[in-house]
Amino acid sequence: MAVKSYFGSGIGNGSGEVTRSTGAISIYGGKIDARGDTGIGGGNDKSSGLITINGGVVDATGSKYGAGIGGGNQHIGTVVINGGSVTAQGGYHAAGIGGGIQGLATVTVNGGVVNATGGDSGAGIGAGYNNAYLPNKALNVTINCGKITATGGSGASAIGCGDRTDYGSCSVSINGGQITANGGVSSKCTDSRQGSITLNWTDDSKASMSLTSDSYSGALTLSKTFRDENGNIYGATDSADNSALAGRTLTPCEGIFAGYSLSLGGDIGVNFYLDLPDEALAQGVRIDFAWNGKTDSVTFDSNSTAETREGVAGLYKATCNVCAAEMNDAVTACVTVGESAGPVETVSRKVRDYADYILANKDGKYSDKLIMLVKSMLNYGANAQTQFEHNTDALANAGVGYPLNSLNDNEINGIAGAVPEKDSIRALLADKGIAYHGYSLILNTKTTLRFYFKKDGADYTQLALLNSAGANVGTVQEQNTDDCYIEVEDIPAFGLGDCYELKFGDTILGSFSALSYVKDVLQNNNGAQPITDTVTALYRYHGAAAAYFNHNA
Numbered sequence: 001m002a003v004k005s006y007f008g009s010g011i012g013n014g015s016g017e018v019t020r021s022t023g024a025i026s027i028y029g030g031k032i033d034a035r036g037d038t039g040i041g042g043g044n045d046k047s048s049g050l051i052t053i054n055g056g057v058v059d060a061t062g063s064k065y066g067a068g069i070g071g072g073n074q075h076i077g078t079v080v081i082n083g084g085s086v087t088a089q090g091g092y093h094a095a096g097i098g099g100g101i102q103g104l105a106t107v108t109v110n111g112g113v114v115n116a117t118g119g120d121s122g123a124g125i126g127a128g129y130n131n132a133y134l135p136n137k138a139l140n141v142t143i144n145c146g147k148i149t150a151t152g153g154s155g156a157s158a159i160g161c162g163d164r165t166d167y168g169s170c171s172v173s174i175n176g177g178q179i180t181a182n183g184g185v186s187s188k189c190t191d192s193r194q195g196s197i198t199l200n201w202t203d204d205s206k207a208s209m210s211l212t213s214d215s216y217s218g219a220l221t222l223s224k225t226f227r228d229e230n231g232n233i234y235g236a237t238d239s240a241d242n243s244a245l246a247g248r249t250l251t252p253c254e255g256i257f258a259g260y261s262l263s264l265g266g267d268i269g270v271n272f273y274l275d276l277p278d279e280a281l282a283q284g285v286r287i288d289f290a291w292n293g294k295t296d297s298v299t300f301d302s303n304s305t306a307e308t309r310e311g312v313a314g315l316y317k318a319t320c321n322v323c324a325a326e327m328n329d330a331v332t333a334c335v336t337v338g339e340s341a342g343p344v345e346t347v348s349r350k351v352r353d354y355a356d357y358i359l360a361n362k363d364g365k366y367s368d369k370l371i372m373l374v375k376s377m378l379n380y381g382a383n384a385q386t387q388f389e390h391n392t393d394a395l396a397n398a399g400v401g402y403p404l405n406s407l408n409d410n411e412i413n414g415i416a417g418a419v420p421e422k423d424s425i426r427a428l429l430a431d432k433g434i435a436y437h438g439y440s441l442i443l444n445t446k447t448t449l450r451f452y453f454k455k456d457g458a459d460y461t462q463l464a465l466l467n468s469a470g471a472n473v474g475t476v477q478e479q480n481t482d483d484c485y486i487e488v489e490d491i492p493a494f495g496l497g498d499c500y501e502l503k504f505g506d507t508i509l510g511s512f513s514a515l516s517y518v519k520d521v522l523q524n525n526n527g528a529q530p531i532t533d534t535v536t537a538l539y540r541y542h543g544a545a546a547a548y549f550n551h552n553a
Helices: 276-281 351-360 367-387 411-414 423-428 516-524 530-546
Strands: 002-004 009-012 024-027 029-038 038-041 050-053 057-060 078-079 086-089 104-109 112-116 137-141 149-153 169-174 178-182 196-199 210-213 217-222 248-252 256-264 269-274 285-291 293-298 307-309 312-321 332-338 345-349 435-441 447-455 462-464 477-480 481-488 500-506 507-512
Touching: 024 038, 024 332, 038 169, 050 293, 169 248, 256 312, 256 345, 269 285, 269 332, 269 345, 276 285, 276 477, 285 312, 293 312, 312 332, 411 516, 423 435, 423 507, 435 516, 447 462, 462 481, 516 530
Parallel strands: 002 029, 009 038, 024 050, 029 057, 050 078, 057 086, 078 104, 086 112, 104 137, 112 149, 137 169, 149 178, 169 196, 178 210, 196 217
Antiparallel strands: 009 029, 029 038, 038 057, 210 248, 256 269, 269 312, 285 293, 285 332, 307 312, 332 345, 435 447, 447 481, 462 500, 477 481, 500 507
């Protein structure tokens, strides 16, 4: 069907009609060629009613001041395209689809093949030229799906604003589709009113979405992570770099963070698993952690080794360890690729988050030993919070309901390793040129057993800590000109009962474990709280870990 009008719309109202807008127009199929002041919609000096195109082959051309599909001059077009093959050419200073000269529009594209070209100074999809006549009105363009090629007229954008804009507001939202924007995407009404451009993708659109635009003008937000044709990654942000995206072909990037878990074998922490493309690894990837006023980082490059988690291969693990008292503190992880200005993706997790997932055990895949280990760990964290007065309004074991049972005498006496006796050790070192000061169990992000000495002329590097295999696993450090220490660092929870032989040269000073500190507190602290509860919880945590990992069984 071919329709022509010389003084009104091809399909819509005429220039002489009293009404200021057309009624609703719906097209379901057929072959339509519509030409007039406005091809389909409001005629000269008219707005369009709701124009809905669900199918068919539609060719619409505005010949004067009207849009190909949409409104007439100084008026507003309202267009929804759900399907079909649509070609629209705007008239002089008018949009291909949207507003006529000095006109605005609300346009939604949900599907179909769309080719829209603006007239001189008109947008391909969006507004016409010079909208000062509509200072309080809004331009809204939403693209959810479809294959769209939009071309702006001279000085106008492909999608969004026409040339010489001065109206209330503009919003452009792109959520899917295969889009080519010749002339860019613009929401910039004036220098002081930037409008908004939002790029997003959904589970339905991610497989096929692509967007290529010459430029972006306005306040640009990426609601999801995107990747360009060169493998560069652009993370979700509300202040994207417009120039960095110009000319790039953007496709959805499902996210660098692919999952997380608990670190239970040694330290307490959160494991973040990342899906890193080769292009990102070639540029270098840094994960920055922040929690409780602390920071840490992990880096990956092309030489880094991936691993498999729950059947998914090719993932990279970044671990952030926390103190026992920080199990309910949020750990924020930010990913930066290459020399990008800021993080491309950010997530936040707590140890307690994944602990809850294990305790829920919805699929029944977690063993009773693991459940007990997690509960014991949370008890330990909560008691550490109380002892160190940290985040006590959100205890790690809140709602878990797992009792903390005191140690009986047999359990205390059965702890492997002696309690370091200062006088006894000093007597053994009386003629060695070094003096024993004391020891500590450091419950930081790594559990460390440390022994302190005063140098008195001897070679302090003769200090050693031997494991059960006879290997020296101790690290000697000089604190200052007078003092030094030797330590075993990063003792896993299941290994807290492992003994280490402390020696100076050939002199054996005793056999001690990290749990020697637990025994010391319980035997000599007279039940003082809350340290008694903390070491009790540490002992129970160790027992659950040893049972789960079958350590020293």
